[in-house]
Amino acid sequence: MRILVVEDEPRIAADIREGLERAGYVAEIVGDGEAAWFRAETETYDAMVLDLGLPRLDGLGVLRRLRGADVALPVLILTARDGWRERVEGIDAGADDYLVKPFRMEELVARLRAILRRTAGHASPVLRAGAVELDTRTRAVSVAGRETDLTALEYRLLAFLLHRQGQVVAAGELLDHLHGSDSDREANALEALLTRLRRKLGPGIIETRRGHGYLVPADSAGDP
Amino acid sequence: MRILVVEDEPRIAADIREGLERAGYVAEIVGDGEAAWFRAETETYDAMVLDLGLPRLDGLGVLRRLRGADVALPVLILTARDGWRERVEGIDAGADDYLVKPFRMEELVARLRAILRRTAGHASPVLRAGAVELDTRTRAVSVAGRETDLTALEYRLLAFLLHRQGQVVAAGELLDHLHGSDSDREANALEALLTRLRRKLGPGIIETRRGHGYLVPADSAGDP
DNA sequence: CGCCGCCTGACACGAGGCTGACAGGCGGCG
DNA sequence: CGCCGCCTGTCAGCCTCGTGTCAGGCGGCG
Numbered sequence: 001m002r003i004l005v006v007e008d009e010p011r012i013a014a015d016i017r018e019g020l021e022r023a024g025y026v027a028e029i030v031g032d033g034e035a036a037w038f039r040a041e042t043e044t045y046d047a048m049v050l051d052l053g054l055p056r057l058d059g060l061g062v063l064r065r066l067r068g069a070d071v072a073l074p075v076l077i078l079t080a081r082d083g084w085r086e087r088v089e090g091i092d093a094g095a096d097d098y099l100v101k102p103f104r105m106e107e108l109v110a111r112l113r114a115i116l117r118r119t120a121g122h123a124s125p126v127l128r129a130g131a132v133e134l135d136t137r138t139r140a141v142s143v144a145g146r147e148t149d150l151t152a153l154e155y156r157l158l159a160f161l162l163h164r165q166g167q168v169v170a171a172g173e174l175l176d177h178l179h180g181s182d183s184d185r186e187a188n189a190l191e192a193l194l195t196r197l198r199r200k201l202g203p204g205i206i207e208t209r210r211g212h213g214y215l216v217p218a219d220s221a222g223d224p
Numbered sequence: 225m226r227i228l229v230v231e232d233e234p235r236i237a238a239d240i241r242e243g244l245e246r247a248g249y250v251a252e253i254v255g256d257g258e259a260a261w262f263r264a265e266t267e268t269y270d271a272m273v274l275d276l277g278l279p280r281l282d283g284l285g286v287l288r289r290l291r292g293a294d295v296a297l298p299v300l301i302l303t304a305r306d307g308w309r310e311r312v313e314g315i316d317a318g319a320d321d322y323l324v325k326p327f328r329m330e331e332l333v334a335r336l337r338a339i340l341r342r343t344a345g346h347a348s349p350v351l352r353a354g355a356v357e358l359d360t361r362t363r364a365v366s367v368a369g370r371e372t373d374l375t376a377l378e379y380r381l382l383a384f385l386l387h388r389q390g391q392v393v394a395a396g397e398l399l400d401h402l403h404g405s406d407s408d409r410e411a412n413a414l415e416a417l418l419t420r421l422r423r424k425l426g427p428g429i430i431e432t433r434r435g436h437g438y439l440v441p442a443d444s445a446g447d448p
Numbered sequence: 449c450g451c452c453g454c455c456t457g458a459c460a461c462g463a464g465g466c467t468g469a470c471a472g473g474c475g476g477c478g
Numbered sequence: 479c480g481c482c483g484c485c486t487g488t489c490a491g492c493c494t495c496g497t498g499t500c501a502g503g504c505g506g507c508g
Contacts, residue, residue, distance in 0.1 A: 038258050041289060151485060168363040188465090189487050195467055196486090210464065210495070211376025212363055375496055412454095413498050419456055420497090434453065434506080455504075466493080476483080 001025045001159065003112070004045040006036040006062070007078070008054055012101075016049060019105035024139045025112075026156065033062040040066060040073060047074040047116055049108070050095070063095060074115045078103075127162040129216045132205050134162055143201055153178060154197045161206060166218030168209050226250045227336070228269040230260040230286070231302070232278055236325075240273060243329035249336075257286045264290060264297060271298040271340055273332070276314060284317055291318035291360075298339040302327075315387050315401070318360060338391070351386040353440045356429050358386055367425055377402055378421045385430060390442030392433050 003020055007013040008031045020027040028045075030036050033054045040048060040062075048066075052059035063075060077095040096115040099108060126135045131144040139155060141148050150158065156178055161169060175190055194214070198206055206216055227244055231237040232255045244251040252269075254260050257278050264272060264286075272290075276283035287299060301319045314322055320339040323332055350359045355368040363379065365372050374382065384401055385393060399414055418438070422430055430440055 041258075041261055153486070166362055186487080188489080191465060192467080192487070194465095198466095208465070209363070209373075212379070215362075377497070410498080412500085415455065416457095416498070418454095422455095432454070449508100451506105451508085453504105453506090456502090457500105458502105459498105459500085461496105461498085463496085464494090467491090468489105470487105470489085472485105472487085474483100474485085476481105478479105478481085 001046045001116070002044070003027050004036065004039055004043075004048045005029045006031075006033065006048065006054065006059065007051045008032060009051075012051075015105065016108065019108060020049075020112075023109040023112075024155075033059055036062050037065055045073060047076065047112060049076050049078065049112070051078045053078075053080055076108075076111055076115060127159070127165070129162060129165060129205055132158075132201055134159060148200055150197070150200065153193055154200070157193060157197060158201070158206075161214065161216045165216050168213045168215045170213040174214065226252065226269045228260065228263055228272045229253045230255075230257065230272065230278070230283065231275045232256060233275075236275075239329065240332065243333060244336075247333045257283055260286050261289055269297060271300065271336060273300050273302065273336070274319075275302045277302075277304060284313055287314065287317045287319060300332075300335055300339060315384055320387060351383070351389070353386060353389060353429055356382075356425055358383060372424050374421070374424065377417060378424070381417060381421060382425070382430075385438065385440045389440050392437045392439045394437040398438065 001024070003025045005013060005016050005020070005027050007016060007029065010031075013029045013031070017027040017029055025046075028039070030039055036048070036050070036059075039045075050059050050063060054062075059077065063077070066073060066075070074096045077098045078101055079098055080101055097111050099111060126133055128134075133142045134155075135141075141150050141155065141158065157174065160174065160178075171187060171190055175186055178190070178193075179186075194206065204217075206214055208214055227249045229237060229240050229244070229251050231240060231253065234255075237253045237255070241251040241253055252263070254263055260272070260274070260283075263269075274283050274287060283301065287301070290297060290299070298320045299318070301314045301322045302325055303314065303322055304325055321335050323335060350357055352358075357366045358379075359365075360383065365374050365379065365382065380402060381398065384398065395411060395414055399410055402414070402417075403410070418430065428441075430438055432438055
């Protein structure tokens with residue numbers, strides 16, 4: 001789960017990142033509305049945490065533009081305590097929920113989970129492929145009903161592939177998602193990771209398309 | 225006819241504008257990818273001329289975003305002479321045609337006319353020819369409804385020919401897209417590749433124009 | 449009829465991908 | 479503070495399969 005955090009105050013941004021990552025999300029921070037708009041349009045995120053009190057480009061402007069462009073991205077807005085006007089306008093502009101600063105991280109995570117659960121037609125928070133089930137809320141993964149422990153990286157990889165079920169994802173894109181960088185050396189790291197993950201999941205879940213990339217098949221793979 | 229030109233180099237941009245307007249089009253220039261995306265989303269254009277060598281935001285990102293958002297806008301990309309990799313990725317990402325810099329204005333106008341003629345650009349990410357379907361999003365190819373495995377090279381070749389449906393493409397140009405170089409020896413490699421691809425696709429999909437090149441016919445070839 | 453362009457089956461090589469082993473790093477726990 | 483565990487990147491070896499090459503065949507055009 002990738003969350004785009006739009007927050008100009010470095011300390012708060014760092015706190016949010018820490019809290020989100022502790023909760024199992026991947027957080028990316030941008031400091032102003034212009035960058036937020038750009039990132040939201042060019043990359044794929046599962047949700048956005050948007051501080052309305054941005055210095056340069058108004059957070060509300062970002063939100064309106066997003067909604068105007070029909071971007072179905074769950075947005076949680078952060079407002080000042082006395083910013084009731086902002087809150088109303090934010091909800092009007094298409095925010096999914098709001099949070100008043102200062103707030104407790106647990107509350108942020110809880111609200112994020114809530115809007116992730118009820119958004120975008122991804123009705124169910126659990127992803128399935130064959131005998132494999134992945135619950136995005138609890139981060140629990142089971143194979144044929146058996147709870148299975150995945151490492152952080154393995155989980156990210158699996159979740160990403162499940163999110164794109166049926167599509168072939170290039171190795172470069174996977175590496176890009178797992179870290180930021182991309183290199184030749186690291187190609188093998190992905191392969192090693194895949195080997196370990198496949199050993200835990202069993203055969204038929206993650207397939208290789210030589211020269212194309214990897215995918216988890218759309219149909220009920222693994223149990224025919 | 226409104227054409228959106230995305231080009232950061234002012235002199236080239238001015239040249240293109242002049243050439244397009246002389247040919248009877250209305251040209252609008254933007255200098256970076258972010259602006260291009262915004263304009264393409266908020267305004268209506270008949271085609272886009274997109275320089276892939278943009279400084280800040282990568283032109284390919286714009287293209288992918290457009291296709292991902294199901295924007296049915298014909299796109300002609302401009303690439304550097306040695307940017308064959310860019311070209312391949314551009315076509316893969318849903319460009320309708322490409323032009324190598326430097327180019328003559330007459331050629332730009334001619335290619336623009338061509339892609340405007342076969343209307344609708346590539347609104348849908350799936351390309352069709354007879355019984356063959358190619359989904360650029362999933363990289364899946366099917367023949368008469370049957371999923372068919374293509375190798376990386378076969379896929380590139382087919383995708384390229386489908387993007388240029390109805391046009392004869394010279395062997396040299398095909399080789400140029402599949403690899404960087406172009407040699408006599410390699411000519412046969414292309415023929416071998418074609419043989420293998422045709423065997424998978426069945427007859428009537430890829431035709432040979434002796435002495436000219438290859439094409440996949442524009443009309444519903446293969447199923448009459 | 450003979451040349452030339454194109455097709456195709458066979459084959460061999462090398463790149464791409466897999467995996468077991470190892471090492472550095474980081475955090476946890478005593 | 480130091481030991482020990484797990485996680486993850488790197489390396490080397492192996493295997494598979496994709497792809498180029500070769501040799502020969504088919505057919506059209508002069």
